[in-house]
Amino acid sequence: MGSPRVSGAALRAVLSALKLGPFRRTFVNMMKKDLGIAALADLPESLRGPIPIPLHPLAARASHARPSQDLGALPVQAWPRSTLSYATAYAAGKITPREVVERAFAAARRFAAMKPSLGPIHVYDEARGLRDADAATERHRAFRALGPLDGVPVVIKEEIDVLGLATRLGTSWLPETGAPADATSVARLRGAGAIVLGHSPMTEYGMSPLGANGHRPMPRNPHDPRRLAGGSSTGSGVAVATGVSPVAIGADGGGSIRTPAAHCGVFGLKTSLGRVSRKGHGIAGTVTVQGPIASSAADIAIAMETIGPEDPDDPRTRGVPPIEPGSLVAATGRGVKGLRIGVDDSEWAEAGDDVARSGRAALGALEKEGAVLHPVKMKLARHAASMGYLTIGLEEYADLREARLAHDAELGTDLRVNLRALGAFDAGDYLDAQRLRAGLRQETAEVLRDVDVLALPSVGMTATAVTDAEAAGGFLDAAVLHAHCRFAFLANLTGLPAGSAPVGMDRDGLPIGLQIVGDAWDEACVIAVLAHLERTGAAHVDRPKTFVDLLEGT
Secondary structure (H helix, E strand, O other): OOOOOOOOOHHHHHHHHHHOHHHHHHHHHHHHHHHHHHHHHHHHHOOOOOOOOOOOOOOOOOOOOOOOOOOOOOOOOOOOHHHHHHHHHHHHOOOHHHHHHHHHHHHHHHHHOOOOOOOOOOOOOOOHHHHHHHHHHHHHHOOOOOOOOOOOOEEEEEOOOOOOOOOOOOOOOOOOOOOOOOOOOHHHHHHHHOOOEEOHHHHHHHHOOOOOOOOOOOOOOEEOOOEEOOOOOHHHHHHHHHHOOEEEEEOOOOOOHHHHHHHHOOOEEEEEOOOOOOOEEEEOOOOOEEEEEEHHHHHHHHHHHHOOOOOOOOOHHHOOOOOOOHHHHHHHHOOOOOOEEOHHHHHHHHOOHHHHHHHHHHHHHHHHHOEEEOOOOOOHHHHHHHHHHHHHHHHHHHOOOHHHHHOHHHHHHHHHHHHHHHOOOOOOHHHHHHHHHHHHHHHHHHHHHOOOOOEEEOOOOOOEEEEHHHHHHHOOOOHHHHHHHHHHHHHHHHOOOOOEEEEEEEOOOOOEEEEEEEEOOHHHHHHHHEEEEEEHHHOOOOOOOOOOOOOOOO
């Protein structure tokens, strides 16, 4: 059992005591033990690889071609409303993009006024959104729609540039100067006719996967407002779950797309490192990528075909295997017959009972559809989160030098505690984590030569409870943090694509996510599995207690 949750006056006392060398060493040693970092030093040399390591993920296979069952498009559900629902309603003249966007803004404000807040938008781009909606309305009236996203509302995580909006990364101190241009991903969505509603709130600098941030009126979980919604792409997950938008863009450095998707009961995709352009992305480092959160696997595919092509302005996307137009949408009809799914029983044994039960049931449904559940064993997977804390933590510690030195008092108390603790680590800690990361990359590639995908829990537990005081003042809870990151960092450290599908509810009615990890650049296979989970009903988006139907009456 780890250290207890610390909040309020006790958290502030920890922050003050961290100025003292002896206490800092004791605190860091405690955190190393609670988060599994201390155990890394005892791993054998044979599990380590050389540094530096390439940024692009290590592909297990030269080809990802596989036969398709040609099952066709996914059926359209009454809930949630997908992009196809909007396109169909627009084509039939039942409603206009202008009317939909007006409803979306009104619903977002209504949810924001709730206590506690369920508002998924932090900064509204209303004037431009309505202008773009009018243009989309005219295109649909003239039967000149640009595609399935034309007139569809989307929200963007506030670490990604939106023209005219400040990219403030969940902080209180970064200037409110509007971005001079859209990020590449945002520009591509606009080019496809999508209507950007604004920035969705995130946890401060993305350093918490839980969903609390005292600098923002962060939205709680739409299935139970006493719980957090997951982070750091918190608002993006809530926007999709509540129906404010069928697609939102998030970013994932340690589960920050998959966690809110799992906790809010929707779909999410962490993309291959280098697949989506990082031009206009406010956080650096070697693990963070952009990707979609969406109401269905089909919407994940549509969003990825829009934002995923190579960007000449981002060197990381150069040489990446291209996404053939229509290929990801077609993958939703592949089925899973003959697909080999790797399952490490020792990993599943560390998930909560309800999480493991729902995930195993979903895998059983895939097995009945012809997939093969293949046992695998990975030595380093259980240590991935500990490597991940050192990697993303120390990279952000370096990147936040100005914030630490000039704006420390303006940061959240929990973040200040974490940054002071990170200052006690040294270069050897980071570099050894990278050597182990290199070993993890190699081990995972070897496993994926024998299976098509790996199946893991998205998060080891369902959404955590929080008090208003903890949400506003911050808290530290090593056990809850580790449960959230335990299964996420494998995909971030290897750079592999990983999707989360909603596969059930726990005994308290909170959503559970199943994670599917694919080979490098093989988003198509991940999407195929997510889609078949959805097709069979093993994955489904349940309507939360707080929601809006933007197409009501059509």
